[in-house]
Amino acid sequence: MKPAPTLSSAFLHPAGQTLPEPLLALRKQRASALIDMPLPTRKTENWKYSSKYLKLSDDMAISLPAEGKAGTSLAIPGYKVVFINGVMIPEASEYPDLDGIVIQSFSDLDANEAQALSMQLGSALDHEQAQFARVNDARFEDGLLIRLKPGAVLDQPLFIIHNTEADACGSAYPRIYVEAGANSQMTLVEEYTSSGEASALVNTVTEFNLTDGANITSIRLNMEGENVQHIGATGVLQGRNSRFESHCVGFGGQLRRHDLQVRLEGEGAETKLNGVVVTQGKQHYDNHTSIDHVAANCTSEETYRNIAADQSHAIFNGRIHIHQDAQKSSADMNNKNLLLNNGAEIDTKPELEIYADDVKCAHGATIGQLDETSLFYLVSRGIGRREANVLLTMAFINELVSQIPVQAVRETAQLRLNDFFEQTFQEI
Amino acid sequence: MLSIKNLHASVNGEEILKGINLEVKAGEVHAIMGPNGSGKSTLSQVLAGNETFEVTAGEVTLNGDNLLDLATEERAREGVFLAFQYPVEIPGVSNLQFLRTAVNAMRKHRGEEEMNAAEFMKLAKEVSKQVDLDPAFLKRGVNEGFSGGEKKRNEIMQALLLQPKLAILDETDSGLDIDALQVVSNGVNALRADDRAILMVTHYQRLLNHIVPDYVHVLAGGKIVKSGGRELALELEERGYGWLGIKDEDTSN
Ligand SMILES: Nc1ncnc2c1ncn2[C@@H]1O[C@H](COP(=O)(O)OP(=O)(O)OP(=O)(O)O)[C@@H](O)[C@H]1O
Ligand SMILES: [Mg+2]
Numbered sequence: 001m002k003p004a005p006t007l008s009s010a011f012l013h014p015a016g017q018t019l020p021e022p023l024l025a026l027r028k029q030r031a032s033a034l035i036d037m038p039l040p041t042r043k044t045e046n047w048k049y050s051s052k053y054l055k056l057s058d059d060m061a062i063s064l065p066a067e068g069k070a071g072t073s074l075a076i077p078g079y080k081v082v083f084i085n086g087v088m089i090p091e092a093s094e095y096p097d098l099d100g101i102v103i104q105s106f107s108d109l110d111a112n113e114a115q116a117l118s119m120q121l122g123s124a125l126d127h128e129q130a131q132f133a134r135v136n137d138a139r140f141e142d143g144l145l146i147r148l149k150p151g152a153v154l155d156q157p158l159f160i161i162h163n164t165e166a167d168a169c170g171s172a173y174p175r176i177y178v179e180a181g182a183n184s185q186m187t188l189v190e191e192y193t194s195s196g197e198a199s200a201l202v203n204t205v206t207e208f209n210l211t212d213g214a215n216i217t218s219i220r221l222n223m224e225g226e227n228v229q230h231i232g233a234t235g236v237l238q239g240r241n242s243r244f245e246s247h248c249v250g251f252g253g254q255l256r257r258h259d260l261q262v263r264l265e266g267e268g269a270e271t272k273l274n275g276v277v278v279t280q281g282k283q284h285y286d287n288h289t290s291i292d293h294v295a296a297n298c299t300s301e302e303t304y305r306n307i308a309a310d311q312s313h314a315i316f317n318g319r320i321h322i323h324q325d326a327q328k329s330s331a332d333m334n335n336k337n338l339l340l341n342n343g344a345e346i347d348t349k350p351e352l353e354i355y356a357d358d359v360k361c362a363h364g365a366t367i368g369q370l371d372e373t374s375l376f377y378l379v380s381r382g383i384g385r386r387e388a389n390v391l392l393t394m395a396f397i398n399e400l401v402s403q404i405p406v407q408a409v410r411e412t413a414q415l416r417l418n419d420f421f422e423q424t425f426q427e428i
Numbered sequence: 429m430l431s432i433k434n435l436h437a438s439v440n441g442e443e444i445l446k447g448i449n450l451e452v453k454a455g456e457v458h459a460i461m462g463p464n465g466s467g468k469s470t471l472s473q474v475l476a477g478n479e480t481f482e483v484t485a486g487e488v489t490l491n492g493d494n495l496l497d498l499a500t501e502e503r504a505r506e507g508v509f510l511a512f513q514y515p516v517e518i519p520g521v522s523n524l525q526f527l528r529t530a531v532n533a534m535r536k537h538r539g540e541e542e543m544n545a546a547e548f549m550k551l552a553k554e555v556s557k558q559v560d561l562d563p564a565f566l567k568r569g570v571n572e573g574f575s576g577g578e579k580k581r582n583e584i585m586q587a588l589l590l591q592p593k594l595a596i597l598d599e600t601d602s603g604l605d606i607d608a609l610q611v612v613s614n615g616v617n618a619l620r621a622d623d624r625a626i627l628m629v630t631h632y633q634r635l636l637n638h639i640v641p642d643y644v645h646v647l648a649g650g651k652i653v654k655s656g657g658r659e660l661a662l663e664l665e666e667r668g669y670g671w672l673g674i675k676d677e678d679t680s681n
Contacts, residue, residue: 377516380476381530381586382504395520
């Protein structure tokens with residue numbers, strides 16, 4: 001028998017040493033714990049559909065360079081922070097000094113702040129379920145810290161642009177930590193993009209820690225190139241009466257994996273998770289979500305839609321765990337899938353574990369194709385086949401796209417969707 | 429305008445239309461009546477190009493062009509319009525977007541400029557008034573949650589917007605209350621024109637009081653078994669289908 005594959009030790013060596021001492025120490029400690037980390041295979045339950053897309057070669061272990069990168073100053077209607085290959089580019093970033101709001105790159109933290117952060121990093125994630133968060137722990141070069149003091153309200157969305165410049169093989173390890181004080185509010189947009197054609201790994205971790213009454217909207221737009229293997233994890237801790245809303249829109253690539261874990265730890269917390277995934281060609285996309293109802297009287301509402309064309313492969317795994325004390329929980333999970341070709345594959349799996357007796361829990365998953373009757377109705381009005389297909393496919397996700405609360409993101413998503421339609425539906 | 433010769437069509441190998449012959453001239457209104465399951469909707473759907481039905485024999489021309497050679501959307505652009513017996517609900521596509529896409533597809537085909545959102549909104553509001561449908565229905569998903577009568581009015585609204593050469597109305601009168609019947613009839617009468625033909629499938633003579641047909645045909649067992657003037661509808665109302673040698677089924681639908 002062949003020994004189980006492990007992560008090459010080449011991946012354990014970060015490049016930069018620019019972080020403050022406490023974070024360097026943390027990183028080192030996490031790296032030493034990572035020796036012989038098993039790589040997922042098709043026998044690994046939470047990677048069984050995706051392990052075959054994971055292709056890490058030693059030359060991808062090297063950190064993509066950030067030195068000397070200028071970054072492009074993107075026209076964005078809001079505040080923006082630009083990261084290239086995981087390192088913040090101050091010249092391309094624009095955000096004001098606001099009362100009660102700290103927005104800082106990890107490298108700029110003083111020793112005390114870095115010490116405090118080192119105690120918090122990783123606390124919002126279950127590393128058993130999101131194995132690759134460990135790699136990020138050991139490798140992050142930089143990161144963004146956002147601290148909202150109690151009652152602080154960010155008046156415009158903050159865009160974090162993570163661009164990977166893959167002109168040569170390598171990897172990047174973006175990291176974000178958000179601490180939202182009591183009753184604070186913000187909308188955060190994470191945009192993942194890339195340039196260059198070389199094989200690259202983008203391994204991200206984003207954490208949100210919502211104190212009582214905090215209200216956070218998180219938008220995540222994944223638009224990296226085909227060549228990028230993206231393995232990202234988002235961890236959310238929610239205190240009393242806090243509200244978290246997530247909108248994930250993702251386009252496929254060689255490998256796309258996002259783990260979204262939410263823990264409802266304070267009574268009355270609410271979470272709403274929307275997701276749209278679109279894949280074509282031989283692309284892949286795997287969303288694993290997990291909601292833990294730990295405290296009583298919490299509400300979760302989850303709606304994910306996958307569209308798979310050509311020979312692509314989309315996966316949704318939705319776990320809901322209602323703990324023993326989480327009485328009066330309300331959990332609603334809905335996953336609908338659209339197969340545009342017989343060669344495409346979609347796998348969907350709800351996982352419910354309910355240990356409390358007084359709960360409301362609903363879930364549903366469907367896989368279908370475009371409805372012929374609807375198609376006939378549209379073309380019988382003179383609408384072309386191609387346009388009719390586009391209308392019906394868009395109808396499948398319209399509700400979710402229109403709920404994205406930032407217009408610029410809706411427009412960006414729509415442009416990418418138009419490209420997808422252009423390539424997927426030919427005029428007949 | 430429309431010429432149907434010896435049309436045979438089947439579904440899943442079962443023949444439903446068994447040799448239909450029909451000539452409709454521009455400006456004429458023809459009513460098609462007949463018992464449930466006799467093939468009226470099948471004929472309508474075949475004319476519109478529904479590929480569920482296989483045409484096994486016969487010929488259909490519209491102004492001399494072979495209709496059966498054209499794809500559904502091409503037929504529509506050549507002026508064929510079918511008001512569905514069961515209009516389709518399409519959640520996620522707004523009625524307004526649907527109607528504008530359809531109107532613009534037609535305009536593009538005719539080499540006319542497409543209408544922008546504002547222009548179209550104005551037009552759509554006018555036409556929705558004509559069929560007594562609140563403009564709020566434009567914002568809803570296509571037929572989504574519309575009542576039976578609202579769906580039928582939406583079909584007539586589409587006919588008024590698309591201005592077809594041949595309008596086939598499949599039981600557009602069924603399920604309407606008295607006021608709605610009046611509204612829909614007015615809509616259909618507004619469609620009547622010298623250069624337009626209307627084929628109207630109905631079970632009810634009462635519709636024919638509002639929209640007076642030039643001819644009435646009885647379709648039974650996949651064939652037209654009797655044709656006449658509008659008095660034929662009155663006779664059917666009185667005597668049912670039995671006297672024509674057809675099984676007299678419940679036609680109240
Ligand atoms: N898709 C289909 N598959 C199988 N049989 C069908 C299909 N469509 C129609 N039929 C059959 O064809 C026959 C004619 O149906 P059609 O709908 O044309 O009748 P109709 O005259 O419109 O009836 P009604 O007055 O009830 O509307 C019926 O026996 C029906 O069951
Ligand atoms: Mg019928």
